[in-house]
Amino acid sequence: MQINKINKITKITKKVIIIAVFIAVTVALSACGATRDTGSKETIGNETANGSSKQTVKIAYLPITHALPLYIENELGKHNFKNIDIELVKFGSWPELMDALNTGKVDGASVLIELAIKAKEQGIDLKAVALGHRDGNVVVVSQDINDTADLKGKTFAIPHRLSTHNILLYQMLKDAGMNFSDLKVIELPPPEMPAALAEGRISGYLVAEPFGAKSVANSTGKVLFKSQDIWEDSVCCSLVLRNEFIKGNNDAAFELVKEYVDAGSYINSKGEKVNDIAKQYLKVEQDVLDLSLEWISYKDLKIYEKDYNALRDYMIEMDLSKNPPPYNDFVDSSLIEKVK
Numbered sequence: 001m002q003i004n005k006i007n008k009i010t011k012i013t014k015k016v017i018i019i020a021v022f023i024a025v026t027v028a029l030s031a032c033g034a035t036r037d038t039g040s041k042e043t044i045g046n047e048t049a050n051g052s053s054k055q056t057v058k059i060a061y062l063p064i065t066h067a068l069p070l071y072i073e074n075e076l077g078k079h080n081f082k083n084i085d086i087e088l089v090k091f092g093s094w095p096e097l098m099d100a101l102n103t104g105k106v107d108g109a110s111v112l113i114e115l116a117i118k119a120k121e122q123g124i125d126l127k128a129v130a131l132g133h134r135d136g137n138v139v140v141v142s143q144d145i146n147d148t149a150d151l152k153g154k155t156f157a158i159p160h161r162l163s164t165h166n167i168l169l170y171q172m173l174k175d176a177g178m179n180f181s182d183l184k185v186i187e188l189p190p191p192e193m194p195a196a197l198a199e200g201r202i203s204g205y206l207v208a209e210p211f212g213a214k215s216v217a218n219s220t221g222k223v224l225f226k227s228q229d230i231w232e233d234s235v236c237c238s239l240v241l242r243n244e245f246i247k248g249n250n251d252a253a254f255e256l257v258k259e260y261v262d263a264g265s266y267i268n269s270k271g272e273k274v275n276d277i278a279k280q281y282l283k284v285e286q287d288v289l290d291l292s293l294e295w296i297s298y299k300d301l302k303i304y305e306k307d308y309n310a311l312r313d314y315m316i317e318m319d320l321s322k323n324p325p326p327y328n329d330f331v332d333s334s335l336i337e338k339v340k
């Protein structure tokens, strides 16, 4: 009885071992196949007509004017891609977008550069490869505010503490001999800001476009300052990529950046499809879009060391970061420098 039982167990064990070996060999073979096919990380792309593989690059974004080159690239530039397909992934908030970027659910993002700097500081290997835009932020206030001093004791909204908007507000107050304790600064989701101003819940705000233009076009707000009046060549949004993607897929990363830069030039030269594409992604009225585009530029999207260092100094001065990464650790201009 005992011996029969042992024999039975031995037979079962043998079967299990045979199945395990079969699975292991199958997995090993398929893994070799995958390595041979892509020569890179897990993303295996679509087959093209000639049988070569095209890699799908996932880029995260929020629906703001500051990410416009991505929309143009996705609609026009993608037809020039040889090695990649682009998939834009829309998010509703910066924390959700950063979570996807930090955990590798996307390969890159158009994002507030301060959030990416903070992630890099915390050990996520990200690289800023281009600016999102130049200028394009405005201080919007209610009609009764005529200078910075009028904001004393009032409520003012920014989207996030880690933002160029917070830094611009800091410098604007400093220029007027004031500081954060002179007003009540709150964080609000950008789409809520125009309504909050119209209803008198806040007296001003500073945020990515087109939310500033919405209040100005409706006459519920006016422009107190443009970003360049406060901080020339301010750095705001950036196209950020995971470094493992750049290193493992350099040709794909270059193609992505090239079409991104070309999209910026297309917007700057007022390409005929800009309005239609922008409205497809932003859902804004034409007058709001016109105003928003009047304030922003997409010319020369390279991140220069002096501009980045100015941002770094602000982040330290404002205690937004103890040790923001130096330019050479965080900014990779090698791709944009190859774009003719």
Ligand code: ZN
Residues within 6 Å of the ligand: 066, 132, 133, 208, 236, 237
């Ligand atoms: Zn921006």
